[in-house]
Structures are given as structure tokens and as C-alpha cells.
Amino acid sequence: MIKLWINSREINEECGVFGIWSKKADEILTHLVIEGLHHLQHRGQESAGIAFVEDGKINCHKGMGLVQRVFQENHQEKNIVKATIGHVRYSTKGESSIEYAHPFVDKDNRIAICHNGNVAFDYECENDTKEILERIIVRMNSSCVIKNIEDILIEVLKEVRGSYAILVLMKGKLIAIRDPKGIRPLSLGTLDGKYIVSSESCSIHAIGGKLEREIQPGEMVIISDEGVSSIFPFQKVKGALCSFEYIYFSREDSILGNQRIINARKALGEMLWSEGDHKEYDLVVGAPSSGIPAALGYSKKSGIPFEIGFVKNQYIGRTFINNDKSKMRDNVRKKLIPIGEVFKGKSIVLIDDSIVRGNTMKVLIQEIRKYDPKEIHLKVASPIIKEPCVLGISTPSKKELLGGRMNENQIKKYLEVDSIQYLSVEGFQTALGCIEICKKCY
Ligand SMILES: O=P(O)(O)OC[C@H]1O[C@H](OP(=O)(O)OP(=O)(O)O)[C@H](O)[C@@H]1O
Numbered sequence: 001m002i003k004l005w006i007n008s009r010e011i012n013e014e015c016g017v018f019g020i021w022s023k024k025a026d027e028i029l030t031h032l033v034i035e036g037l038h039h040l041q042h043r044g045q046e047s048a049g050i051a052f053v054e055d056g057k058i059n060c061h062k063g064m065g066l067v068q069r070v071f072q073e074n075h076q077e078k079n080i081v082k083a084t085i086g087h088v089r090y091s092t093k094g095e096s097s098i099e100y101a102h103p104f105v106d107k108d109n110r111i112a113i114c115h116n117g118n119v120a121f122d123y124e125c126e127n128d129t130k131e132i133l134e135r136i137i138v139r140m141n142s143s144c145v146i147k148n149i150e151d152i153l154i155e156v157l158k159e160v161r162g163s164y165a166i167l168v169l170m171k172g173k174l175i176a177i178r179d180p181k182g183i184r185p186l187s188l189g190t191l192d193g194k195y196i197v198s199s200e201s202c203s204i205h206a207i208g209g210k211l212e213r214e215i216q217p218g219e220m221v222i223i224s225d226e227g228v229s230s231i232f233p234f235q236k237v238k239g240a241l242c243s244f245e246y247i248y249f250s251r252e253d254s255i256l257g258n259q260r261i262i263n264a265r266k267a268l269g270e271m272l273w274s275e276g277d278h279k280e281y282d283l284v285v286g287a288p289s290s291g292i293p294a295a296l297g298y299s300k301k302s303g304i305p306f307e308i309g310f311v312k313n314q315y316i317g318r319t320f321i322n323n324d325k326s327k328m329r330d331n332v333r334k335k336l337i338p339i340g341e342v343f344k345g346k347s348i349v350l351i352d353d354s355i356v357r358g359n360t361m362k363v364l365i366q367e368i369r370k371y372d373p374k375e376i377h378l379k380v381a382s383p384i385i386k387e388p389c390v391l392g393i394s395t396p397s398k399k400e401l402l403g404g405r406m407n408e409n410q411i412k413k414y415l416e417v418d419s420i421q422y423l424s425v426e427g428f429q430t431a432l433g434c435i436e437i438c439k440k441c442y
């Protein structure tokens, strides 16, 4: 089956994982995991699923499409269970089909696994998560010395390269583990004596829980009736949380590196002002959605008024798959509609969080020009993206990246703006604070 839908975003490596463990044996938990997944929906829209321990066995319910669709017509949300994990998927390995929807459960219903990330083995496999489960099962079945699941999982993960935030559910245990570089995020929370693990803190808060802390790069957290324990089974390496979590993957109310995402994005906008030309323009306008907080930050720091310049059509969030540039641009045109009089005769600071292929900016600038602005000064709240990802995030190739084939001056001419400014790599890191982030594609 071909992949029918893609997120309109140009850099994709998301997926969301969510899990809950209750000390009680008889709680209704499935509605909580489903609600948690609703709040991770921005990380993946292709399929959704949950797995839970019921009468000592793992049960699973999953389907294609949004969480709302997958869980609308059944009663899974009423199950009385002790522990449950769930997933929303944006596929990176294996097609977008029910066969590869997470969680994966073994044929004996002993173990379930879900994963945000992208890993490689010593040979090419159809799907990375399925391969991890198969390697676990082989070891569970063949070991003459009985090993615990933690040791088996560590053995398997020592065989992979890449990014992962993984949840494993068995009778008696829920395990959460992050890759040694911490490329993908994962947080730990609590709710009325229950433990929660989630890709983002926004979903912990949204179900009424409390964020306890982020799970550290390379940390394995084991949750059971004995409580929470933690080990660091891998050799320590330098952290490399994907900086696109700050730029646009994560939801604005999530907390990452002790910083709320919306504040981090505002700080990037303030840094644009600090590194910029300090000229008095008429208005600051942000490209919806992810460019708005940076525009607010720039406006606050500069004193130049912020204005809403575009209406976003909420119903064109996703793009029918094609590599046709004109169709992609048509989609941006339908999605972001300028409010004409905001631009007429004004010198505008136009801010977006990032430029990847340049389709969004090319269209927005053409559309704004129809309303005769005096000047357009484009400011980008991240550094120029020059290289495809080296850590397994799915990005366009170098020749598809606008910054991969043009320098700043060429981009200015191509986009037909009066000036252009990207954040420097140093300014970007300073604005985000001392958190160890990956900056390898800049
Ligand atoms: O240069 P491009 O290849 O066009 O990609 C960059 C654009 O993609 C993202 O927007 P998107 O509309 O996907 O998400 P958003 O609504 O969160 O801004 C990002 O915020 C940029 O606006």
C-alpha cells in the first residue's frame, strides 16, 4: 500500500508515545491513555493504538487515522486495567498501514512495544520497531538462563544506531528508555498515585497530571508496583536533542529542558532582534502557526507593533502526497491567507520559525506583494538549514533544501525580499540556554 497522507511539515520524525501505570489492580485507565494521545496528535496522524494488560495478557486496539477516529466506535476506553501504553504514528520505516501501526504485540500476548524514532541495524529491515520486538522475542524464547526484560532490551538496543524513545509493557512492568544522545524527548509524570510517561509534557498536564521530570538521555526507567527505578545502561555520550523539537515539533505548552516551548520560541524572536539591524519598521507579522511566538518575541524586544497578518485555514493541515512543487505551493496558498490591509503601504518584518524547501515563504511573499507593501524584511528564527539530518530524522536532500543550494544573498533574491536575516548558530544556542541540542543540519 502506498503512503496516502503526509504531514504538511517538511521535516518529520515525530510519533508520540504515552503510557500509564497504576498501583491499583482495577482502575479504568484506557480513557486516560486515549486522552493523552489526543494531546500528542500533532506528532503523528497516520495511525493510533493502545495496548494494555488485562487478566495477565496484553490486549491491543489500533487503527488507521486520527485518535478520534480510531477510538470512536468501541468501548476500549472503559477497560479496567493496571497499565497501558499508546502511540500516534508518522511513519519513517515501513509503509503507512495497519500492519506497521504501533503498539506491536508478540503472538503470545506477553509484551507490547511502541517507539518514537528511527533506528538502523546491521542490515535493512522492513520496520525498525517490529525488528526490535522480534529480537527481544528471540532472546526471551532462546535464553537458557532466565534473563529479565530490562537486560534483554539493553542487549537489543546495543545492536542499533539512531534515535529512540521506547515504551515496553509486560505484565508487572512498564519500561521507558531514551537513546544515549537523547535525540527524541520523553518525560515522566504522576497523577493520583499513577505514573505517566509521555513524549511531551503537554499531554501529562492535559490529563490532570504533574510533570515530575524529563527522562535523561540514555536512561531506562522501570515502573512496577515497587515504584520507579532508573538505570543508565549505556556509555555516556554528548547529548543531542533534535533542535527541531524547539523550532516546531513540540506543542507550545510542552516543557523541554526546563523551558516552556512557547517561551523558547519567543526567546528565539528576541534573539533575532538582538542580532538584527535595529531599524524601525512599521509592523511585525508571524507566519502561522509556528512563526507566531518568535514574532511576538521580536515585537516585544523591538517595540515594533505585532499584527495578525494571515488567516490559517485549519482544514488544510495535511498534504496529499506528491513531490510536485506546484501542488505543495498551491496547498500553502489555500492554507495561509493574507489580510490585505495589514500589509498595504507598510514596511513589514515577516517572521517564520524555519525555511526548509522555501515553498511556504515563496508563496507567502508572492501573496503579500499583491497588497503593495512598502518593504518586506524576512527574519527566520533558526539558522540556515544547509544539510540533511545525520541522525535519522527524515529531511529533504541537500539539493531540495533551500539553504543547501543557495547562500543567504541568493535566497534573498530568490524570495524577492528587501532583506533577509537568519539566526546565527551561536545566537540560536544562546537563546535556548545550555541544553545540549543537535545543530548538525545548520
Ligand atoms: O520552507 P518550507 O519547505 O515551506 O517549510 C517550512 C515551513 O514548514 C513549517 O510550517 P507548517 O505549515 O508545516 O507548520 P506550522 O503550521 O506549525 O507552521 C514551518 O513552520 C515553516 O513555515
Ligand SMILES: NC(=O)CC[C@H](N)C(=O)O
Pocket: 012, 013, 014, 015, 089, 090, 091, 092, 093, 094, 100, 115, 116, 117, 118, 119, 127, 128, 129
Ligand atoms: N516517526 C516515528 O518515530 C516512527 C517510528 C518508527 N520508525 C516507524 O516508522 O514506525
Ligand code: SF4
Pocket: 011, 183, 241, 242, 243, 244, 388, 389, 390, 391, 392, 393, 395, 438, 439, 440, 441, 442
Ligand atoms: S541534524 Fe538537524 S534534524 Fe537531525 S537531529 Fe540534528 S537538529 Fe534534528
Ligand SMILES: [Mg+2]
Pocket: 287, 288, 289, 290, 291, 352, 353, 360
Ligand atoms: Mg510554518
